[in-house]
Amino acid sequence: xxxxxxxxxxxxxxxxxxxxxxxxxxxxxxxxxxxxxxxxxxxxxxxxxxxxxxxxxxxxxxxxxxxxxxxxxxxxxxxxxxxxxxxxxxxxxxxxxxxxxxxxxxxxxxxxxxxxxxxxxxxxxxxxxxxxxxxxxxxxxxxxxxxxxxxxxxxxxxxxxxxxxxxxxxxxxxxxxxxxxxxxxxxxxxxxxxxxxxxxxxxxxxxxxxxxxxxxxxxxxxxxxxxxxxxxxxxxxxxxxxxxxxxxxxxxxxxxxxxxxxxxxxxxxxxxxxxxxxxxxxxxxx
Numbered sequence: 175x176x177x178x179x180x181x182x183x184x185x186x187x188x189x190x191x192x193x194x195x196x197x198x199x200x201x202x203x204x205x206x207x208x209x210x211x212x213x214x215x216x217x218x219x220x221x222x223x224x225x226x227x228x229x230x231x232x233x234x235x236x237x238x239x240x241x242x243x244x245x246x247x248x249x250x251x252x253x254x255x256x257x258x259x260x261x262x263x264x265x266x267x268x269x270x271x272x273x274x275x276x277x278x279x280x281x282x283x284x285x286x287x288x289x290x291x292x293x294x295x296x297x298x299x300x301x302x303x304x305x306x307x308x309x310x311x312x313x314x315x316x317x318x319x320x321x322x323x324x325x326x327x328x329x330x331x332x333x334x335x336x337x338x339x340x341x342x343x344x345x346x347x348x349x350x351x352x353x354x355x356x357x358x359x360x361x362x363x364x365x366x367x368x369x370x371x372x373x374x375x376x377x378x379x380x381x382x383x384x385x386x387x388x389x390x391x392x393x394x395x396x397x398x399x400x401x402x403x404x405x406x407x408x409x410x411x412x413x414x415x416x417x418x419x420x421x422x423x424x425x426x427x428x429x430x431x432x433x434x435x436x437x438x439x440x441x442x443x444x445x446x447x448x449x450x451x452x453x454x455x456x457x458x459x460x
Contacts, residue, residue, distance in 0.1 A: 185267040189258065193234065193268045193280055199334050207231065208336035210279040211269055213243050218346035219281050220249040229349065230255045232280040236262050239276025246277070255279075270338040285335060286352035288327065288362070292369045294352075296324035297454050298444055299366060299398040300437065303359045303412055305332045307404050312343025313434040314401060319347035321441035326351065327398075329359045363400070363415040371396040375416035376440050377407045378430055382420045384443055394453035397444045404433050 184190070195201040196209050210219045210230075222229040233250045237259055240247050250257055260268075268278050291299075300318040305311050311333045318326050328335055335355050341348055354362075363373050374387075376399055387393050400416060402408030413419045422436050431439070448455045 206283040212275045214346045216277045216279045218349040220253045222349040228253045232256045234258045234260045234278045236276040285355045288354040288357045291325045297396045298323040299325045301327045301400045302332045303329045304403040308333045308337035308340035309343045310433045312340040314437045315344045316347040317438040319350045321445040326353045328355045330356045366398045371398045373416045375400045375413045375419045380419035380421035393447035399440050
């Protein structure tokens with residue numbers, strides 16, 4: 175067998191230039207395309223479809239990565255996406271990471287209209303209000319996916335869902351559950367309330383303690399957790415929209431928890447309560 179050689183050797187290629195521009199938010203919005211880097215993200219992107227249309231459009235791969243992840247490349251081809259073998263310097267030019275893993279996919283936007291999420295009557299939702307750090311946003315999305323949430327909502331004051339750092343931090347979870355973007359926090363809260371969802375604001379100044387909420391048995395119903403900014407939490411007007419403002423108890427000497435850790439604790443507490451006796455999910459429900 176003859177050796178595989180790169181077919182895109184110049185960073186000045188028009189295809190490479192188009193991919194490189196997707197690192198910028200304004201170009202992502204104009205093209206409605208974003209970058210997904212690394213084997214896990216590309217694998218999940220290749221498996222994802224929306225209304226029968228494949229999410230993954232193109233894949234750039236080094237020869238080494240194409241050989242190492244031959245199964246992923248095959249999945250990408252089965253999805254109908256174009257595969258470009260590229261020199262390492264081309265991948266480095268497209269990638270937004272310091273140490274690229276050799277696979278960079280171009281994907282269609284996949285956010286879900288907020289009204290569609292409400293129609294599904296979700297039982298567990300994470301609402302990111304004023305979350306500005308893309309790594310935190312992606313990690314909370316990953317936590318929500320792991321806890322079995324049905325949706326994530328990013329308000330209009332939060333970071334761009336398709337920021338490359340947010341996509342990486344979600345580790346593929348972006349492709350697993352519906353995400354609504356650009357929703358004003360008041361609309362998000364009211365819409366969820368109208369859908370029968372209890373709104374809990376997670377904040378260190380909350381009057382209610384998460385342990386007490388669990389002991390009282392109040393967390394077994396449909397719930398949306400609202401998470402705020404990494405530095406200053408939730409503004410008073412946002413806390414006022416919630417049915418309760420809940421703090422995660424600190425039993426040791428730590429000053430506080432970071433956003434992603436607190437979100438994981440809250441979401442898993444709801445997931446456990448919902449799957450327990452009297453919860454809104456049966457223990458056998460996936």
